[in-house]
Amino acid sequence: MATNKFLLAAGIAVSCGLWTAELKADEGMWLPSLISERISDMQSKGFKLSEEDIYSINQASLKDAVVLFGGGCTGEVISPEGLLLTNHHCGYRQIQQHSSVEHDYLKDGFWAMSREEELPNDGLYVRFLERMEDVTAAVLKGYEDGMTEIQRDSVVNANSAMLTEKAEAEGKGLKADVESLYYGNQYFLFIYREYSDVRLVGAPPSSIGKFGGDTDNWMWPRHTGDFSIFRIYADKDNNPAPYSADNVPYKPKKFFKISASGVEEGDFTFIYGFPGKTSEYIMSEGVRYISEISDPSKIGLRTMRLDIQKKYMDESRAVRIQYSSKNASVANSWKKWQGEMKGIRRLGTVAAKQEYEKRFAEWAKGTEYEGILDRLDTLYAQLEPYAYAADWYNESAATAEIVKFATGYMKKWTEQMFSSSTVRIEELGREMEKMASAFYKDYYLPIDKESFAAVMTAYAENVPENFRPEYFNDGLRKFGNAEVWADSLFGKSVFADSLSFRTWKDSLSVICNDPATEFGDAFGKWYKDTIKPVTDSINREITLLYRDYMRGQMEFEPQKSFYPDANLTLRVAYGHIAGYSPSDGIYYTPVSTLDGIMEKDNPEIFDYDVPQRLREIYREKDFGRWGVTDSEGNKTVPVCFIATNHTSGGNSGSPAINAEGNLIGINFDRVWEGTMSDISFDPAFCRNICVDIRYVLFIIDRLAGAHHLIDEMVFTEE
Numbered sequence: 001m002a003t004n005k006f007l008l009a010a011g012i013a014v015s016c017g018l019w020t021a022e023l024k025a026d027e028g029m030w031l032p033s034l035i036s037e038r039i040s041d042m043q044s045k046g047f048k049l050s051e052e053d054i055y056s057i058n059q060a061s062l063k064d065a066v067v068l069f070g071g072g073c074t075g076e077v078i079s080p081e082g083l084l085l086t087n088h089h090c091g092y093r094q095i096q097q098h099s100s101v102e103h104d105y106l107k108d109g110f111w112a113m114s115r116e117e118e119l120p121n122d123g124l125y126v127r128f129l130e131r132m133e134d135v136t137a138a139v140l141k142g143y144e145d146g147m148t149e150i151q152r153d154s155v156v157n158a159n160s161a162m163l164t165e166k167a168e169a170e171g172k173g174l175k176a177d178v179e180s181l182y183y184g185n186q187y188f189l190f191i192y193r194e195y196s197d198v199r200l201v202g203a204p205p206s207s208i209g210k211f212g213g214d215t216d217n218w219m220w221p222r223h224t225g226d227f228s229i230f231r232i233y234a235d236k237d238n239n240p241a242p243y244s245a246d247n248v249p250y251k252p253k254k255f256f257k258i259s260a261s262g263v264e265e266g267d268f269t270f271i272y273g274f275p276g277k278t279s280e281y282i283m284s285e286g287v288r289y290i291s292e293i294s295d296p297s298k299i300g301l302r303t304m305r306l307d308i309q310k311k312y313m314d315e316s317r318a319v320r321i322q323y324s325s326k327n328a329s330v331a332n333s334w335k336k337w338q339g340e341m342k343g344i345r346r347l348g349t350v351a352a353k354q355e356y357e358k359r360f361a362e363w364a365k366g367t368e369y370e371g372i373l374d375r376l377d378t379l380y381a382q383l384e385p386y387a388y389a390a391d392w393y394n395e396s397a398a399t400a401e402i403v404k405f406a407t408g409y410m411k412k413w414t415e416q417m418f419s420s421s422t423v424r425i426e427e428l429g430r431e432m433e434k435m436a437s438a439f440y441k442d443y444y445l446p447i448d449k450e451s452f453a454a455v456m457t458a459y460a461e462n463v464p465e466n467f468r469p470e471y472f473n474d475g476l477r478k479f480g481n482a483e484v485w486a487d488s489l490f491g492k493s494v495f496a497d498s499l500s501f502r503t504w505k506d507s508l509s510v511i512c513n514d515p516a517t518e519f520g521d522a523f524g525k526w527y528k529d530t531i532k533p534v535t536d537s538i539n540r541e542i543t544l545l546y547r548d549y550m551r552g553q554m555e556f557e558p559q560k561s562f563y564p565d566a567n568l569t570l571r572v573a574y575g576h577i578a579g580y581s582p583s584d585g586i587y588y589t590p591v592s593t594l595d596g597i598m599e600k601d602n603p604e605i606f607d608y609d610v611p612q613r614l615r616e617i618y619r620e621k622d623f624g625r626w627g628v629t630d631s632e633g634n635k636t637v638p639v640c641f642i643a644t645n646h647t648s649g650g651n652s653g654s655p656a657i658n659a660e661g662n663l664i665g666i667n668f669d670r671v672w673e674g675t676m677s678d679i680s681f682d683p684a685f686c687r688n689i690c691v692d693i694r695y696v697l698f699i700i701d702r703l704a705g706a707h708h709l710i711d712e713m714v715f716t717e718e
C-alpha cells in the first residue's frame with residue numbers, strides 16, 4: 001500500500017512536471033542559423049529533427065522550401081514541381097488583377113486545370129534564402145568611437161553596399177541585404193535567390209478564402225480557408241528568369257511533405273517565416289505612447305471613417321463593392337490596435353517595464369549604461385508632441401481621398417507637363433485618364449466628404465494649434481468649422497466629380513489652385529518642413545541610445561535568451577497547439593471545424609454566405625479522405641487551429657510544421673487578445689491562427705476538383 005501511494009505520488013509529480021514544461025512561454029522568433037542555441041529546447045518539447053534539418057548551407061534543409069512571398073508575406077513549396085502555398089489574402093492582389101466582370105476570380109475562385117492555364121503575374125517575386133552570415137565586423141569597418149550617428153550610418157551604408165554587391169555577383173538572380181539586429185549591435189548579410197516568374201494556379205472563392213471577412217478578422221473561433229496556390233517557374237537550368245513561355249516548373253532543393261493525420265492539443269508546432277516588425281525591448285515610455293496615446297487616437301479616427309463607410313455600404317451594393325478593399329485595410333489595423341491596447345493594459349506592460357527600468361538603473365550605476373534611461377526619457381518627452389502631430393495628420397488630413405488624388409496627381413502631371421514635348425503631353429494625357437478612371441471607379445463622394453468633415457473636426461479639437469499648419473488655422477477661422485470647410489472644398493473642387501474634372505483636365509492653373517490640391521500641398525509641406533525633420537532627428541538619437549540599452553539589457557540579464565526584433569528576415573517560432581481562455585468562464589478549444597462554418601452560414605450576411613456547393617457537400621457528408629469523426633461519432637472536416645507560436649505581420653502564409661518537419665497548416669493570423677505580442681508576449685493569450693492543411697486539401701479536392709494538384713504532393717501517410 002505504502003509503495004503504491006509513493007508510486008502514485010511520483011506519477012503525479014512527473015506528469016505535473018511535463019505539464020508545466022508544456023505551458024512555459026513559447027515567446028521568441030529565432031534566427032535559423034543560430035538555432036543550435038534552441039535546438040535542445042525544441043527537442044525537449046517534441047521536435048524530432050536536428051538543427052541541420054532546419055538550416056544548412058551544406059545540404060538541403062527546410063529553409064529551402066520557405067520563401068518570402070511578394071515582399072510582405074511567406075510561402076512554402078509543396079511539390080517537386082515548384083507548387084507554392086500562401087494565404088488567400090497574400091495572393092489577393094494577383095487574384096484581383098486577373099479578375100473582370102466575365103471572370104470574377106475573387107467571387108468564384110480560380111483553378112488552372114493544366115499548366116497552360118496558370119496565370120503569370122507582373123511584379124510578383126519570391127525569394128529563397130541561400131544563406132545568412134554575421135558581418136558585423138565588416139559592416140563597422142572604419143567606424144570609430146565618437147562618430148555621430150549620421151557618420152556611423154554612412155560607414156554602415158557604404159560597407160553594406162560593398163558586401164551586397166559582392167554577394168549578388170556570385171550567381172544568377174541573387175539579391176542580398178544587410179540587416180541590423182538588436183538596434184545595430186549586430187549585422188547580418190542575407191543572400192536570397194529571387195524568382196520572378198510566379199504563376200497563379202488556384203484560389204478558392206472569397207466566400208471561403210475570406211470567409212468571416214472583417215467580422216472574424218483577428219478572432220478565434222475562425223473558419224477562413226485563407227489559402228491560394230502559385231507555381232514558381234525557372235529557365236531550363238532551374239535558374240531565375242523573367243516570365244517566358246519557355247520557362248519550366250522550378251525544381252526545388254526541398255519541398256514540404258504533407259501530414260494529413262491532424263493535430264491535437266499539446267502537439268509541437270513550428271512556424272518558419274518572415275515576421276515584419278516587433279518592438280519587444282523598448283522602454284516603458286515608448287509603450288505608454290503607443291498604447292495610451294497613439295493607438296486610441298488612431299482607433300478613434302478610424303472608427304469614424306469605418307462607421308461612415310458602413311452606413312453607405314449597407315445602403316448600396318455598388319458602394320459595398322467600391323469600398324470593400326479600402327474598408328478591409330482600414331479595418332485590419334483598426335482592429336489589431338484595439339487588441340494591442342487592451343492586451344497591454346491587461347498585462348500592465350507599462351508598469352512592469354517601469355519596475356524593470358528601476359532595477360536596471362540601479363544595476364547600471366557606475367557602468368557605461370548609467371543614465372541611459374533618463375536620456376531616453378528626455379528624448380521621448382521631446383518627441384511626443386511631434387509624434388502626436390504626425391499620427392493625427394496621417395490618420396486625418398492625409399486620408400482624404402480627393403486630396404490624395406489631387407496632390408499625387410497634380411504633382412505627377414504638372415511637373416512632367418512643364419518639361420514635356422507635345423508628343424509626351426498626349427501620352428501623359430492618356431496616363432492621366434487611366435489614373436482618373438481607376439480612381440473614380442472606386443470613389444464615392446459622400447463617404448469622402450463626410451469622413452473629411454468628421455476627422456478634421458476631431459483634428460481641430462485634439463491637436464494643439466501650434467502643431468497644426470497655419471493654413472489649417474486660417475481655414476478654420478475663415479470657415480468656422482470643418483463641416484462648412486468640407487462643403488466648400490467638395491463643392492468647388494474639380495476633382496469632386498469625374499465629369500467636371502475631365503473637362504478641366506487641360507487647365508493647369510485650375511488643377512494647381514484647386515482647393516483639394518491646396519489643402520494637400522499645405523499639409524504636405526507643413527509635415528515635410530516642420531514635423532518630419534524633428535521626428536527623424538530625435539528618432540536617430542533614440543536608436544543610438546537603444547543600441548546601448550539593448551546591450552545593457554543583455555548584460556543585465558545574462559541568463560536570458562534574447563531574440564532579435566522582427567525585421568522581415570527568416571525566423572523560427574516554435575510552440576504547441578493550445579486553446580486559451582479569453583475571459584473568465586470561457587475556454588476556447590484549439591480546433592475549428594466545418595460544423596462551425598455551417599453554424600455561421602447566413603446568405604443575408606455577406607461575410608457568412610457559404611457557397612452553395614459547400615452546403616451540399618456538408619449535407620451529404622461527402623468529405624472524402626479529409627473527413628474526421630469526432631468523439632460523438634459526428635463526421636466533419638477540421639478547418640483552423642491555434643497554437644502558441646510567436647508570429648507577426650509577414651508570417652502570413654508561413655508553413656505550420658509538425659514535430660517531424662511535415663506540413664500541417666498555413667499560418668494566417670493571430671487572436672485578438674494576443675495582438676500585443678509585437679510589444680509584449682503573454683503565453684496565456686498569444687495564439688497564432690492557421691488553416692488546417694486538411695481543409696485546404698478538402699477544398700482543392702471536393703470543391704475545385706483539382707485532383708492533379710493533389711497528385712503532385714507527397715503525403716507522409718502513404
Ligand code: ARG
Binds near residue numbers: 213
Ligand atoms: N489579420 C490578417 C493580417 O493581418 C488578415 C488580414 C486580411 N483579412 C481581412 N479581413 N482584412 O494580415
Ligand code: GLU
Binds near residue numbers: 073647649668
Ligand atoms: N495577417 C497577418 C499578415 O498578413 C499575419 C497576422 C499577424 O500579424 O500575426 O502577415
